[in-house]
Amino acid sequence: MILLDNINKTFVTPGGKFQAISSASLEVDQGDIYGIIGFSGAGKSTLLRTINLLEKPDSGSVIVDGEDLTLLTKKQLLKKRMSMGMIFQNYNLIGNRTVFDNVSFPLEIAGVSKSERRKKIRECLEIVGLSDKADHYPVTLSGGQKQRVAIARTMVTQPKILLCDEPTSALDPQTTESILAFLKELNEKSGITIVIVTHEMEVIKSICNKVSVMENGHVVEKFQLKDPNFVPQTRITKFLFNNEIEVRREGEGVFVG
Numbered sequence: 001m002i003l004l005d006n007i008n009k010t011f012v013t014p015g016g017k018f019q020a021i022s023s024a025s026l027e028v029d030q031g032d033i034y035g036i037i038g039f040s041g042a043g044k045s046t047l048l049r050t051i052n053l054l055e056k057p058d059s060g061s062v063i064v065d066g067e068d069l070t071l072l073t074k075k076q077l078l079k080k081r082m083s084m085g086m087i088f089q090n091y092n093l094i095g096n097r098t099v100f101d102n103v104s105f106p107l108e109i110a111g112v113s114k115s116e117r118r119k120k121i122r123e124c125l126e127i128v129g130l131s132d133k134a135d136h137y138p139v140t141l142s143g144g145q146k147q148r149v150a151i152a153r154t155m156v157t158q159p160k161i162l163l164c165d166e167p168t169s170a171l172d173p174q175t176t177e178s179i180l181a182f183l184k185e186l187n188e189k190s191g192i193t194i195v196i197v198t199h200e201m202e203v204i205k206s207i208c209n210k211v212s213v214m215e216n217g218h219v220v221e222k223f224q225l226k227d228p229n230f231v232p233q234t235r236i237t238k239f240l241f242n243n244e245i246e247v248r249r250e251g252e253g254v255f256v257g
C-alpha cells in the first residue's frame with residue numbers, strides 16, 4: 001500500500017549539505033500500524049513526511065496504492081493527499097477556531113456543503129468523545145483532548161492512511177495510553193493504515209504490528225512485533241528492545257530519545 005523505495009533526502013544548511021535520509025526503504029501493508037523508531041535526529045519525521053510528499057525526496061520512489069507520488073502534478077498530489085491524514089506532537093490546532101470549526105476546516109477546503117459538514121463533524125466529535133466541547137477553543141482543552149480534536153479533524157475526510165508524528169510525546173503516560181488505545185480501535189474498526197513515528201518503545205509495543213528502526217538517516221532494521229524468531233541484530237535495536245547496552249556516539253555520551 002505504501003512503498004518507500006531507496007529514498008534519499010539532503011537538506012542545505014548554513015554548514016553545508018546534510019544527508020537526513022540515506023537509501024531508506026520500507027513497505028507498509030493495508031491495515032498495518034507501522035512504527036518508525038529511533039533516537040532524536042535519526043530522520044524519522046523526515047521519512048514520514050516523504051509519504052505525503054511534505055518532504056520531497058532527492059531520489060527514490062514514494063508509491064501509495066500503486067501510484068508514484070513523485071510523478072504526480074501538483075493538482076493530482078493535492079487530491080491524493082486528501083486520502084492521507086496527519087497528526088503531530090503539538091496538535092497544530094487553529095487557536096482562534098472552536099473545536100467544531102477546527103474539525104470543519106478540511107471539509108471547507110474540500111468544498112463540502114454546510115449541512116453535510118455539520119453532520120460529519122458531529123459524527124467525528126462523537127467518535128472522539130468530545131461532543132460536549134464543540135464550542136470550546138483549543139486553549140481551554142487538555143493535551144489529550146487537543147490530540148483527539150486533531151484526530152477528529154483528520155478523520156473527518158475519511159482518509160485511508162493516518163500519518164502520526166510523535167502523537168503522544170507531549171502527553172502524560174495515562175493520556176498516552178488512552179490516545180494509543182483510541183488509534184488502535186480506529187485501526188480495528190475502520191481498517192485505516194497507520195504509520196507512527198516515535199522514540200518510545202512503549203508506543204511501538206502497545207500498538208504496532210511492524211516496525212522500522214532508524215539511525216543516522218538509515219533504516220537499519222525492520223521486523224514484525226509478533227515474530228517469535230526475531231532476534232535484534234543492531235546495537236540500537238538491542239538497546240531499544242532490551243535496554244541492555246548503552247549505545248554511545250563517539251564523544252557525545254549516551255543517546256537520548
Ligand SMILES: Nc1ncnc2c1ncn2[C@@H]1O[C@H](COP(=O)(O)OP(=O)(O)OP(=O)(O)O)[C@@H](O)[C@H]1O
Pocket residue numbers: 011012013018020038039040041042043044045046047199
Ligand atoms: N528543514 C530542514 N533543514 C535542515 N535540516 C533539517 C531539516 N529538517 C530536518 N533536518 C535535519 O535532519 C535530521 C533528521 O531530522 P528529523 O526531524 O527527521 O529527525 P527525527 O528522527 O524525527 O528527530 P526527532 O525525534 O528529534 O524529531 C536532523 O539532523 C535535522 O536537524
